[in-house]
Amino acid sequence: MVNNQREIERRLSVLQGLEWTSISRAANILTLGFGPKHEERNFYGVPRQVSAWALHIQCAWTLSKAGKSIATEKSLVGVDEEVNAFVISLGEALTRIAPIIVEGISANPECGLVISLSPSFRLIVATNGAGDDEDWRFFERKSEARHFVIEGGRIAPHSFG
Numbered sequence: 001m002v003n004n005q006r007e008i009e010r011r012l013s014v015l016q017g018l019e020w021t022s023i024s025r026a027a028n029i030l031t032l033g034f035g036p037k038h039e040e041r042n043f044y045g046v047p048r049q050v051s052a053w054a055l056h057i058q059c060a061w062t063l064s065k066a067g068k069s070i071a072t073e074k075s076l077v078g079v080d081e082e083v084n085a086f087v088i089s090l091g092e093a094l095t096r097i098a099p100i101i102v103e104g105i106s107a108n109p110e111c112g113l114v115i116s117l118s119p120s121f122r123l124i125v126a127t128n129g130a131g132d133d134e135d136w137r138f139f140e141r142k143s144e145a146r147h148f149v150i151e152g153g154r155i156a157p158h159s160f161g
């Protein structure tokens with residue numbers, strides 16, 4: 001039997017000491033990048049810079065600094081132009097503070113996640129536990145390895161392979 005908490009902490013431990021290098025969104029999905037960037041081509045063949053590791057979050061989350069919430073999943077709800085402007089301004093603000101380094105990873109048995117970042121940032125991810133809805137996924141950009149996926153508050157079986 002897999003211990004969800006330990007497995008999550010083991011898989012995401014590669015982030016320890018890496019820089020948080022990107023933030024964006026796709027609809028209601030928060031996309032975060034960690035580690036050095038490299039060039040990758042999208043499906044149209046257009047080159048773009050992507051981080052080594054990606055974390056895509058589709059459930060409840062809170063980004064805080066020194067205990068004060070600065071963004072949540074509700075920040076991605078609304079008119080696209082306004083939400084895009086918010087994410088861009090948040091990314092620019094974080095760039096001015098850079099480097100923001102992953103200092104710690106902790107998880108809970110329900111597959112929730114806490115990423116502690118310097119200087120005094122914290123990302124809390126809370127799964128929704130709803131059926132087979134995807135909560136979050138983690139993967140290495142250059143690797144063909146399976147994505148590590150959390151669905152319905154549990155590790156998806158296809159994450160092991």
